[in-house]
Amino acid sequence: MADGRTANGEGLSLRLSQEAPIPIDAALHVAPGEILALVGPSGSGKTTTLRAIAGLNQVTEGSIVCDGDIWFDSAAGVNRPTRDRRVGMVFQSYALFPHLTALQNVMEALGDRPTSARRSEAGTYLARVHLDGLEDRRPATLSGGQQQRVAVARALARRPEVLLLDEPFSAVDRMTRHRLQRELAELRRDLSMPIILVTHDLEEAARLADRIAVIHHGTLLQTDDVTEVMARPKTPAVARLVGIRNIFEGTIDNDRDEAGHVMVAWRDHRLETKIGSGFAAGEPVSWCIPSDSVVIHRRDRPSRGERENPVYGQVAEMVRLGETTELVIQVGPPDAHPLHASIPTHVARRNRIAEGVTIGVSLRADAIQVMRREAGDDAND
């Protein structure tokens, strides 16, 4: 899909690679109006990638093309300075000019037009982020959330061809963060440029982005729809990065089920999947399942669903986190990697689940993802 869209020249396409100081190997296309979240742990290279798009740092090789304009091309020796790329950048620290008012901060992004024209236009940008009435306040007298809105207004006032957001919600409290996220979601309906959001927060990426790109050690591991990345990580590394704890090693069974789906031999079990192709019999694989797709069997009234990949084990640990309860279930030998399950707290209570109790769970076949095993991978058998 990404490559198909590159052809018409709309949106932002980039291909970056370098060995040092921070290794980067990334290729991306972001369509107009699309929000792509660049997700990865700190030091993964996501901010380096974002800054390279803005021209704030340069990578050794690659190209950045925005709406057909070449911003950077190492082969052709093109490297436009930041001020000649139309980027709207919201910095993690907002980087507001402290000696200027909110209005003046926005006015600085409006070029060399007459002051009166810039003033009235800056006012409309501030109104768009609900800051009317605070035009004459200096950044230090604004709350964190208000400062962030000034930064967004300033970035939009640049009339950017790409909007770059570097962890824009990390410096505010949780309540403000949710409000700002909702405001961005509303704002984006009127925005027609590609938007790249850098975040280490998967939940935030899932709330705001159309697609997410998982980056680790500077390498883009998977770029996909949010739900796809969460449910169908392509590699164990991606699975780990999206927070899946149930990652195990198994082998593709010689037999398939009646519908032709592959089955995975794991410990003493033969797990059904909904995966039809891509793996050969006897191939060593990694497989994973999100902990909320591990369904516990009801004690009082067994259901038909229990025939789906039933697994039995002892509850080794039980932690209640509000509405959900996290279980660590020991399946097989005590030194084997346990299975994690998240279940609604009322379900745990109704089934009288406690530490030490032996329970049965079903691993939902449609939630099992089978992945090629990685060299040096530390998945669990």
Add this chain to the structure above:
Amino acid sequence: MDWPALWLSLQLGALTVAFLLPIAIIFGRWLAVTRIRGRSALEAATALPLVLPPTVLGFYLLVAFGQAGWAGELWRRLFGDSLVFTFEGLLLASLIVNIPFAVQPTQRAFEAIAPELREAAASCGMSWWRMFWRIELPLAWPGILTAMVLTFAHTLGEFGVVLMVGGNIPGETRTIAIAIYDRVQAFDDLGAARMSAVLLLISLVAIALSYGLTQKIGRRHG
């Protein structure tokens, strides 16, 4: 009270500030942002007049400015006049002596500007000049102001270098600091006391002005 000496000192101070202001801004900003390898050596050289005894500095300047010195020779070719024991020579010496007082606070002021602000300015599409005038200079201004007040106050009080390079010629090189020394030598304690009081007052006003303005700007920046 030696009014001509006071007037000469004030002129010297004002001219020193006027000449050093652009030099300090250009050089101080450059030192603040440059990543060249010789930066530490340059900074050390800038600080040299701070640690050198004024008489030692004065001696070297006297040698350089004199008839046989390269600076004196050059000056005579250009303007047909001597550099030692003239107001021009005194001003030149004052500029050199005051380099650390002017450059260091200015450099610190530019260093204190967060790098993201320059990056934000660039991503706003601002040209280098616009960024300098609208962002950097206003933010660095309190530091620059401090540098200029220090330079002015230090020029009024400079003694050793002035005596070595300028001598004690009334109306030409006799500054207020030299005049005070002169009065004490002549057992005119009252004259020395009056001039000292005037110098103290001027210094106090300068410092108070600098602090007041810096604080006002600081409040404005929040």
